[in-house]
Amino acid sequence: MKVSNIEKEYWDALERLKSGKSKIVDTRSTRFKFTKDAVGREAGRGKGYVRHQRYPELCLAISDAETCRQQNSPATPSATAKIEQQKALKNKARDDYSRLKDEYDLLMIEYLNVVRRNFELETGLVDSTNVNLIRLPNAR
Missing domain, CATH: 1.20.5 (Single alpha-helices involved in coiled-coils or other helix-helix interfaces)
Incomplete structure (x- = not known):
């Protein structure tokens, strides 16, 4: 399957967010989460550009990255x-x-x-x- 230039930008943005070397989104914040909007902002686009109908594999990768982040994050005390x-x-x-x-x-x-x-x-x-x-x- 052929990947468009815009989708490649989204994938690159997701990889930057995963590695913690983002340019726009602050990944060190306590409120940071892997979301479609965070990937879109990191790619230089606005909110709402990444949709499941347009990029289903990308959306699955984003949700997988978020579940990994939640599992690896330290447990917050009660x-x-x-x-x-x-x-x-x-x-x-x-x-x-x-x-x-x-x-x-x-x-x-x-x-x-x-x-x-x-x-x-x-x-x-x-x-x-x-x-x-x-x-x-x-x-x-």
């Missing part, structure tokens, strides 16, 4: 799985925040002790007997 994942991320962030806050508080205590010690050394209060420094064990 809504409850997404919620559980977000809860886990939230709990991890909360734990990280509380750990960092505790570390920050310890560092601030150490810093304030150093500032106080510096002040006492500058003013001569270290020799005084009624001043007690707060000593904390190094938590690091």
Whole structure:
């Protein structure tokens, strides 16, 4: 069977879409699907030019490519799985925040002790007997 130039353009467009080297249609989009309109747009034509009555083999190849894409695509998690994942991320962030806050508080205590010690050394209060420094064990 003889293939016209236009049908050859459609077949070339389908091969570009399959290989991911398309010129017009974005195949990396999450909404991308192999459709007759996508092949038509990739071939430089408008929507509705590819019809089953005109190009039955091409339409079958497009539907086969779409079923392969659906089978090879990763399974999307359900809504409850997404919620559980977000809860886990939230709990991890909360734990990280509380750990960092505790570390920050310890560092601030150490810093304030150093500032106080510096002040006492500058003013001569270290020799005084009624001043007690707060000593904390190094938590690091």
